[in-house]
Amino acid sequence: MSNTTEKTYTRSHEPIFWGLFGAGGMLTAFLTPVMILITGILIPLGLIDSKHLSYEKVHLFATSWYGAAIVLVLVALPLWHTLHRIYHALHDLGIKRGRDLQQVFCYGFAFAVSIFVFTLLLQMF
Amino acid sequence: MNASTITIDILRYRPEMDEKPFTQSYEVPYSADLSVLESLQYIKDHLDSTVSFRWSCRMAICGSCGMMVNGVPKLGCKVFLRDYYPKKVTLAPLANFPIERDLVVVMDDFIDKLESVKPYLIPEKEKDLATGPHQQTPLQMEKFKQFSMCINCGLCYAACPQYALDKKFTGPAALALLARYNRDSRDNGEAERMKIVNQEEGVWGCTFVGYCSVVCPKDVDPAAAIQLLKVDSSKDYLIGMFKPD
Numbered sequence: 022m023s024n025t026t027e028k029t030y031t032r033s034h035e036p037i038f039w040g041l042f043g044a045g046g047m048l049t050a051f052l053t054p055v056m057i058l059i060t061g062i063l064i065p066l067g068l069i070d071s072k073h074l075s076y077e078k079v080h081l082f083a084t085s086w087y088g089a090a091i092v093l094v095l096v097a098l099p100l101w102h103t104l105h106r107i108y109h110a111l112h113d114l115g116i117k118r119g120r121d122l123q124q125v126f127c128y129g130f131a132f133a134v135s136i137f138v139f140t141l142l143l144q145m146f
Numbered sequence: 147m148n149a150s151t152i153t154i155d156i157l158r159y160r161p162e163m164d165e166k167p168f169t170q171s172y173e174v175p176y177s178a179d180l181s182v183l184e185s186l187q188y189i190k191d192h193l194d195s196t197v198s199f200r201w202s203c204r205m206a207i208c209g210s211c212g213m214m215v216n217g218v219p220k221l222g223c224k225v226f227l228r229d230y231y232p233k234k235v236t237l238a239p240l241a242n243f244p245i246e247r248d249l250v251v252v253m254d255d256f257i258d259k260l261e262s263v264k265p266y267l268i269p270e271k272e273k274d275l276a277t278g279p280h281q282q283t284p285l286q287m288e289k290f291k292q293f294s295m296c297i298n299c300g301l302c303y304a305a306c307p308q309y310a311l312d313k314k315f316t317g318p319a320a321l322a323l324l325a326r327y328n329r330d331s332r333d334n335g336e337a338e339r340m341k342i343v344n345q346e347e348g349v350w351g352c353t354f355v356g357y358c359s360v361v362c363p364k365d366v367d368p369a370a371a372i373q374l375l376k377v378d379s380s381k382d383y384l385i386g387m388f389k390p391d
Contacts, residue, residue: 030341035350036383039376109353113307 038105038128045102048095080145089142097135104131152176152227153234154185156197159245167245169236170194176231183211183222186237186249199249206363209299213249214238219304219361240304256300259317263324263342268335286331293326293371295364302358302368308351315351316342318358318368325371328378340382349375 063069072078082088108127112120151173159167172193174185186199202208204223211222216236227235243251273280302318303309309317316324324343328336343349352372359369 030345032341032344032383032386033346033348033350034383035346036376036380039350040380112311113353115311 038101041098041101041131042105043102045098045100045105049099049102052095053099083142084145089145093135093138093142096138097131100134101128101131104128150176150232152185152231154189155234155236156186156189156249157236157238158197158248159239160196160247171234174227176227178226178228178231180227181223182213182215182220182225182227182235182237185227185235186222197249198247207297209297212240212299212301212304214241214304219301221299221301221363224363240300242304242306242310243300251300253300255313256298256303256317256319259320260298260323263316263320263327264335264339265320265323265327267327267330267333268338269332270334280332282331289331290326290329293322293329293366293368296322296326296366296368297364299363301361301363305357305361307355307357308353312347312351314347316345316348318352318372319366321349321352321375322366322368322371325375328375340379343375343379344382349379352376 059069060074064071064074083092104127108123111123116123154172154174155169156172157167158164158170172189174180174188174193180188181204183199183201183204186197186201190197190199199213199222200210201222202210206221206224209221212219213222214220214237215222215225216230217238219240222237237249239245239249239251243253243256246252296319298319300319306315306318309315321343324339327333328339349372352369354369354373356369359367362368
């Protein structure tokens with residue numbers, strides 16, 4: 022017999038973290054292979070001249086407003102993606118103890134590093 | 147005639163006499179066109195009448211004969227001995243469900259989950275019979291038809307690692323059924339059902355492993371239904387931040 026009383030539903034806050042996870046996953050999937058290809062293969066093999074990635078050039082890029090924004094997004098979003106995945110992997114591994122604490126550590130770390138990178142970029146201007 | 151046989155191991159459990167489940171082996175005459183379900187019927191008719199299993203239609207429509215075949219959730223009628231021969235076939239009741247007897251599992255929780263998602267049309271207002279049937283374009287039907295093909299066999303629940311970890315999770319088939327009604331143009335119950343979707347036990351219990359869609363014998367693709375509902379739930383979350391109800 023189905024019960025007639027309406028049960029209470031609790032909304033999950035997962036959409037925020039899932040959104041960051043999805044955005045970070047997209048970046049990781051599309052951009053990291055390209056970056057590895059350029060910095061790990063093409064430049065060491067001399068197929069791209071290494072002076073294009075000299076300290077001065079990269080510094081100039083990171084201190085422009087759009088460059089700083091790109092660096093922040095490229096560091097922060099994949100980090101949120103990674104820690105969201107780790108948080109859920111802990112559940113998958115059956116580690117039931119201290120889920121709240123796990124959540125604070127995982128998302129707290131992503132948040133802290135995001136703020137750290139943000140301030141680092143700010144003080145470079 | 148070739149008199150070759152195939153070994154079939156069955157996980158037996160008779161609650162009135164067995165303390166815990168054990169494996170029993172049977173030798174069944176092999177033929178290439180024999181399904182696993184037919185081999186079970188052979189065992190029941192000729193070798194051991196005490197073996198219990200559910201079945202009805204024999205053609206992947208009723209969804210009764212779900213079981214673990216060599217550890218993979220499958221319909222007994224849709225899987226053939228030729229795919230395993232000459233190796234043996236190991237049969238066990240569907241994973242993640244309590245065993246009732248031999249290959250028969252207790253489906254109560256699964257049925258409760260299906261009932262919990264309001265799986266019926268909730269029209270905006272009652273339509274008078276005299277006004278004729280609801281009209282729907284092929285495009286409107288296309289939006290939900292795939293998710294309406296579920297036969298409630300429970301294979302996706304046996305496949306789901308999240309349901310295995312947490313029985314509160316609404317699960318693949320029920321969420322696909324929910325999506326089926328939310329996506330139907332005749333339905334107006336989305337607001338009611340989003341409350342179910344938005345919970346941790348709703349779509350957010352899913353981590354998109356996708357095995358549910360792999361094992362589905364009717365290509366319903368419950369994993370896709372859940373991911374689409376996650377997008378809906380995220381939109382609902384954003385709207386809820388500005389317009390709390």
